[in-house]
Amino acid sequence: MTFDVILLKQANNDCIARPALWPDSVVHGVTEQEALDRVCVLIRDLLSRTQLVQVEVDVPKNQVDNYWLAKAGMFADDQTWDDFLKAMADYRRQLDDKQTSELT
DSSP: OOOOEEEEEEEOOOOEEETOTTTTTTEEEEEEEHHHHHHHHHHHHHHHHHOOOOOOOOOOOOHHTTTHHHHHTTTTTTTTHHHHHHHHHHHHHHHHHHHHHHOO
């Protein structure tokens, strides 16, 4: 399983590593590799003690009428959503290619 880790080099060349999903959990290492090794141990430990659960929350009436909440999940069943995401990625790639060719 792959996890995002924030790796921060300190002024004394030590490293701090923190899993992005658990920003309050931190390990230190003398080298980047030592910090990464330690964060792997930390993540395994955290996973062994963690459950991912969903909870139902009663939302106040004024929040139910919130425009953004009303739109949440509106594309959940849209069969063309993946096509849209692919088209956006292709378009961005074209822009990147164009900008790269203009720089050279």
